[in-house]
Amino acid sequence: MTVLHEENGDKQEEEEEGKEEKTEGGCFCAENMQKAYRGAVSRLKAIRKAYRRSVRIRPLGKRMPSLLPQPFPTTENVAAGQPTKFWSPSLRQLPLPTNTAWLNFVLDEGSVPEYLHPYLIQVENGALNLCYPNRIVDSSFIIQAFVPNLTIRGSSSNPMRNHCVTSFDDLSVTLELPGHITAPLVRGCPYVTFIFKESVVPAFSTIHAVLDLKSNETRTKHKISMNNGQTWLMYSSESLCLSASLAVEHEFKGVLRVAYLNGNDETESILDRFSSTYPLEGHAVISAPFEITYRWAKNNPGDLIMLSLPMHRELMTFPDCQCICSSLSYNSIDGEMQGVVSDAWVMREDPVAVGWHSLKGIADEDRRREIFDALNQDIAQWNAITTDSTYFHGKALARLARIALIAEEVKCLDVLQMATDFLKSSVTPWMEGNFGGNALLYDSTWGGLISQNGLNNPGADFGLGVYNDHHYHMGYFCYAGAVLAKLDPAWGTAYKAHLYTIAEDFMTMNHHIKQNNSVLPQSSGIARKSPLFPRFRNFDFWVLHSWAGGLTEFLDGRNQESTSEAVNAYYSASLLGRAFKDNCLVDMGLTLAAFEIRAAQTLWHVHRNSSLYESVFVSRNRMLGVLWANKRDTGLWFAPPEWKECRLGIQLLPIVPITEFLFKDLDFVKDLVEWASTSLSRPDVKDEWKGFIYALQALYAPNEALNNVTALREHDDGNSLSNLLWWVHSR
16 A cells, blocks of 8 residues: 655745745635736646655555566557547557546547536537536436536637647646647536636637626626526636627636636635636545545645535545535535535545455354355356356356355365366466467557457457456456465466456556656556556546446446446455455555445445435436446446346346445345345346345345245356355355
């Protein structure tokens, strides 16, 4: 793990340098905005340098990381293609993010909106369109509708010129717009900031009618009221002569900030007060086990206000509640956002203490004997895995690894040896690249592991070549490899480089990320000569969960279906750390798993008393299907909303020891099982999906669940009778 340190001397030096810029309370005035602009561009590099000085990260323990090779064959990814013209040339040489929240800005034509709380933002024809979205609610979906409420551009800029991403980090992305306009889009910022680096005539427009325009005496603040009921505030560092039609007749050079006014005069006064200080970058650090710290770089030492989601406030240990400004409130699809006055947040999650085996153990001899019989039955029916799908092959490997671990836990030694031998003969061909039907390859263009089948076909392996579902696929391989490394340490030593490379594809804890001169070292038990993968490919530090959707343009942004498979990926990484006594990887994997669990319980699990979703939606649902950045959907990629057993199952599989933490609210579990059980009357419901309902039933009615489990004739390809009996008997 890593530990965050602050250099007090550097901080004091910054404060001294900025004393003249800081004003009482950070209040809005024209002079403040003018000073903010004059220092913004020149201070940007100094801020980044000071930030790097203030964040020191050191590995736990004294062990130095070992240098491991990248063992998989290298290739050029045909399915994903080359990065588009919307990437700055300086970024194209790095492993690039493939699942981040703003990918629509750099995919295809770069014109599909992205939801960067609290705004939907579209970049099209050289202009940036802002939307504070309305919410459309149905019993089967919730969506935020995009409407270009306010459009900003440089009037003299060529609409044929492209925007481009010039820098990015954990919590922000910076766009360069035609006309030398820089827009640091920082998630959770109530304002959208534009830095006009050259003199240009700004152009503003809206599809609505402007009912009223009020400007202050210095024309550095404008209040725009529209016929759709919205009011927008505009702050500028220099005088801006804005007409009632939003026309500007003169050139402008400086900083422009735009914010939707969601409230009354008190809300407006808050936005006035904090309008002079804006964030330029945002970084997230796993600062201790089960702890994430946010730090924002800003243009001056003044007070910074950002918007927090309910999960942020629930977990926040710094700053204290006195810094929460509930009067500044915005709606979002992820819950009500409220202001927090601080340029650093710390969020701490409850520890997840879980290892290889069940938490309570299985002491009863009759129960162990029943599991013995199931283990012998499962291993006797074992056949070689023939599917060439990385997803289904990985699930089958993990299923076999579960049989081996259960046999170890109940001391069924004959099955343990057979399962270990089968596992070794099944996993090794993927490490050696001689499986035959498929292979793992390293993509040197984007920086990631892809499959031979997905190399040319973007639809193969569920889109693995275009970086869909990477943490699912690699998580299963990581689980199987970790278990085999535990059971056969010599094999683990021989293939350590392969196993760590698989984990790094979605963990990326072992190198310095160098993006726009920011250096955020993450430490682990290994090191690389140069970066191989983007930082934490799937995990989104802002919403505190993962995204599965990769290099595909989606109208509703990134998406994720199975939270339980995401949890399994991070849990599997922690097991790999255990196998190699890498405490850093153990802590990092369990930390991400803990935050993913929290997000699943908050966003995917629909509680009867939910205040997050409307009653018409809550009354019909207990589980989401697919969660999108800008949508909540009850349908699945493979099943309609009516197949409730599939909705439950895809948020439960695979059943492993950490599953207990994901479903620890027994009242909700009972409600969920009752809701899903209404689907069991359908004649086409398969036993493999019934098994997941019965698994949750075991949490509160183990005897009834046992009868249901033993009556099943089929199991999911990642599940088994042994695994279900282990689950029921370890309650």
